[in-house]
Amino acid sequence: MNAPPKKRLKVATTSLAGCFGCHMSLLDIDERLFDLLKIVEFDRSPFTDIKAVGAAGPCDVGIVEGGLCNAENVQVLREFRQHCKVLIAIGACAINGGLPAQRNHLELGAILEEVYHAGHGLANGTIPNDPELPLPLDRVHPLHEVVRIDVFIPGCPPSADAIWQVLTDLIAGRPPRLGYGLLQYD
């Protein structure tokens, strides 16, 4: 181990309208995390508590979980796109909106009414209008409907092996490929 350490790949991750399940699955690569940490370092990610992606220089890989359900999701996604060379959409929600997108057949107005106004147990509730809160989009969208996505890892969540496969392919400079058993949508 005398060779000079190669420059580690910089990886950023985030969860938008997701459940962090994909992040949990990433952690599920278990002891391979040690191998991974030899070759990557994390930028913005729940693992680091760095707040702004790419603040310390461009990232090699961005991994985004969850779809787009509000204005903040869009802004964060655009920042990831701007600062990451390769952008990965991970998980069902990032790829087709997933569970949150099942509100898409309802009108947003009706949803807000039901949640904040008319719903059971609410008396004179008001729809929050604080500028601190991100406004919801009328429909939940997958990531590729707003920015270009380079790699998709489907699954709910994708298995640790699938994630590992894609990351090692990318690190080795191969086009990522998920074969039977690794490619799944649930």
Added chain:
Amino acid sequence: MVLGNPESHAPDRLDELLQPILTRWGSAARNLVQILREAQEACDWLSPGVIDRLQRALGVPRAKIEGVAGFYAFFYTQPRGRYRVLFSDNVTDRMLGNRALLDRLCRQLWIEPGKTSEDGLVSVASTSCTGLCDQGPALLVNGFAVGRLDAARIDAIGELIRDAVPLADWPAEFFAVADNVRRADILLGSAMAPGDALRAAHARAPSDGMLASNMRSWREGLPRGVGGPDALLDEIKRANLRGRGGAGFIAGLKWEACRNAPLAPGQQRFVVCNADEGEPGTFKDRVLLSAHADLVFEGMTVAAYALGARRGFLYLRGEYRYLLDRLQAVLARRRAAGLLGGNILGIPGADFEIEIHVGAGAYVCGEESALIESLEGKRGTPRNRPPFPVTNGYLDQPTVVNNVETFAAAALVALNGGDWFRAIGTGKSAGTKLLSVSGDCARPGVYEYPFGVSVAEVLADCGAVDAQAVQVGGPSGVCLAPDEFARRIAFEDIPTAGAFTVFDRTRDMFEVARNFAHFFAHESCGFCTPCRVGTSLLRNLMDKLHDGHGSPYDFAEIEKLNRLLQAMSHCGLGHTACNPVLDTIARFRPAYARRLEREDYTPAFDLDRALAPARRMTGRDDPGAHLQTVAEAGGESGASPGCGAREDSEGGRV
């Protein structure tokens, strides 16, 4: 105001209205499209009560009736107004200002487009090209065509509707459709007396059999010892008459294949005239049927004579419903003259009858196998081929389907012979071609030329100055730029069913292509995956460009969609659906370039508009309550209030 599930008519009255219709059509499910059409004319819409009665009378599942009713644009299974107004929305109507007139009528009647007025009086919406491009803008009211719309006529129509004046009492000039024949040749100039072509065919000497290659079964329904049918087929082949519907298949070969197709016991051969002239910008068949119906029917009868067919159909597009009574009168006259019915011209066994079926707003029924499905009372879905209609057509029996113009030409071939016909036109394209000329020209109308005429000659004749483009053959045809105006109308250069739409330099060719993309999405039958989804994806991409959010990536997507539709679609509609977009991208790139953003990838939807409902619900309008769909030059993504205030994608000036 009636709420819930209004039936326009009391139940006993429904029976009274429907019974004559069912009787007329033999209570046969194969006539379902005709029964539904007449039921709707009688009852205003196809209510559950109407469908109940039809289901009982026809003995077919209710879902089959609903499936057919749901397929055709002119059938309504939801209550519609007693006056049902549909504005023609071809690009030529757009160019003549149809949107403003539609809005004007809606304002006058206090209704929203696509909705029915609360009193059930009227509904206003738009439809695909109605074939009045030379006298547009146009509309249909309860299926009847009104052209030459302007503000005054719209106001008058609004008043007639508000006063509930029956259609029969509207000013007759509203329904006057002009033929506008600008240049006549052998077809439009024909003064052939009814029956002459048949007499000539019957008198022709028996064939030497050199061209009629298969003698097996040429004489069903006709007496033995008659040389006429065989000799006639020889003449049709010698004429090199090719189908006028666009594809140009050699009529003689089609007829021969049908004549030689084996017949199972109880089967017969059929002759079908395709008058489902739905290609936007085409209206020459309307003029043929209006001014030369005898020539068309004579051509069908000639075909029946050659094939030994005893039954024929004219499938008339729903938009030409107004011609129905006149065409029925021509048929009656021919019957009285011994040119239809039994023993035609006194020839024992020469029996032929023609029945008219009227379509109900489905462009895809111009495809011959979809047309046959519609004749059989089904959804107009193109069939799997092979087998082809010549062996397995109407009711699975041998059937020839030809265009209106082809039959008219066939009558003249029967009259004057194949050599006469072949001497007209070019080497590979015999005879003449009717062109439906419209758009930016001084003299729109129908022009008949020998094949081989150049685009430039037509432009000069119709008084088109400053043309930047000509769409030949409608949306599924080809869009030509000025450097191609020397090209010729002929099967060997530009084959066409006859649409010839002129655009001058004030026109936005992107909006032309977008109108066509909407047309294909509206007319896709939905049977196969690539066309059903692909035409709508294409429409959405064009709308995205229109909204100013397009990117070079979207261009590449359009090209990919085109390849997929070409490769995988079930029929010609899907194969050609991307043509107008690709043609205009290739020839009028600046019209697209100024709609493209600098970014190579842009959101699929208007981000700021997607926040509008939440802004409305919260009353917020702070910077955080907005998103920019496309970043401004050099700008960071961020707030840009008001950038969502783009015009609705329905708009857009051509």
Added chain:
Amino acid sequence: MSINPGFAPSFSLDGRQVPFTAGQTIIQAAAAAGIYIPHLCYRPELKPHGSCKLCTVKVNGRQASSCTLQAQAGMVVESDTDELNDERRALLQMLFVEGNHFCPSCEKSGDCKLQATACELGMTSPHYDHFFPSRPVDASHPDVLLDFNRCILCSLCVRASRDIDGKSVFALSGRGIGSRLIVNARSGRLGDTDFSAADKAASVCPVGVILPKRRGFAVPIGERTYDAAPISVVALREGE
């Protein structure tokens, strides 16, 4: 071409000689020879329809639906090529964005032919922009749920109900992107038909539209149909 008596006629499929009997379609002959051609709207026991276009092959250089085109001696057929598989993947992506296909919450996941075919062809994303149509479910039948969100308009249930069950419970209505599956009842509800969970039509849906009630997620992940083997293997083994 003359056929040597005693030898079955054959055509070439991706370079292999595939024998066939008169009247067999390309997909039937291929399946009999152990060659999988992707498909969704085809089942051997029902009249072929040719609408999904997944089974498109190139016959002498021209595209054709292998489920409807009868085999002929000497045909040169290509199926498992990058070009055709790319096009098939695009068709699958169109089907995914046209409806609402949320695999993680679908009872049919793991047994779904749309899903399994997409995996077979390496589809990692729906690629196109979603339509997110609004399609209410029909829970009116005591034993069967209809979730139209997943309908791919293959018409297998239409054909099975009409041609095998003799009931015509289903039909297609609308057109273009508005095409939809309808139910043969004045109310439009399955509960008002004579449909039974034992009908053939109840078991032919390739996706999760026609589902038995009270039996969701009965088989654990890892043991479902396509967890055990890819569809290219299952289809040939099960003869479907």
